[in-house]
Amino acid sequence: MTTFEEWYSLYPRKKARGDAKKAWDQMTVKQGNSPDDIMAGLRRNLSELTRRDPQFVPYPATWLRSESWADEPDPITQRNTGRRTISDAARDFLTSNDYRGDAFGLPSIGRH
Template identity: 30%
Template sequence: MDKPAFFAILPAAVRYDARLKPMERILYGEITALADQTGYCYASNRYFIELYGVTDRAVQKWIKDLTACGYITVEVLGGAGQGRCKRRITPIFSLWDVRQTPEQKFATPEQKFGDTPEQKFAPPPNKSSGRTIQDNNTSNNNTTRACTRGFDRFWASYPRKVGKGAAERSFERIRPDAALLDGMLRAIETQRQSDTWLRGYIPNPATWLNQRRWEDEPDGVTAPAAQQTPHSPPPPTPVLDPDGDITKLWGAWEE
């Protein structure tokens, strides 16, 4: 099991959901902290029992309530002939994916919260406000489509095809622009040739994104050999002539 992250995520929808007990909200935050690196939480009931000092029945009830409210999904991996089963918990981060009731889903702000002083004394809406909202929605849709296309390019380039859902959520949190995406793709092509990746040690795509591995220095680069320059042969050692006159010998060299 991964070590919990320093921070946990506790969306407003979870914090203010009257159906949840206080400890169920805290449990959701712990699940998000454990799912930070991979997008999934593999902690067992024993982990939460020892962490909070409660019974197994209490932990089961908390997880059941979070699942019933739509804040987490629970899967059991493995089965007959596959060894010991493992439970995988996936937290749902999107505030629009979790609703209390069908009535609340389509309720107006006045029905949800009642009139506020700002609403009572607010000036009349601008005629162009509808156009502004429409433009904002169009801009958000364009950004979402661009992010989806960018992830498709990343996924096609990354050599290890595991944990696509977790990788897509990590990619959406980063939301790289065109320049950063190009840098990521270049880093992947460079790291494909590294000793680590060639030996098969390729991180999961979600881990690669969460740890900003595109900023890693490439490993396994062989430094070019130092260029050797030819050396001139040493001059011959002077030898005295039989009469002991060295000048004659130098003269012979000059000739």
């Protein structure tokens, strides 16, 4: 049988351990959910959780209380790993057909 310690050691965000322990006890002892099912759900969703920016990984207690172990993992999608800057967006806007420089009292770029 899975213990809280085993589950917590695998969970990717280590915050508010005491609250996580309380949530574990609520989910397993009081509500009768199987610790092994909770661990299986974590393992099933672990790759998705670790792909996220750490600030978007829920605290352990939140994950437990929302019964996220029952969730199906999101399909893996290709992600652009490069960061888009404001300069990129400005360049794309200025070179697009949507830009009408004369509407703002500015000269048009590339169209005469």
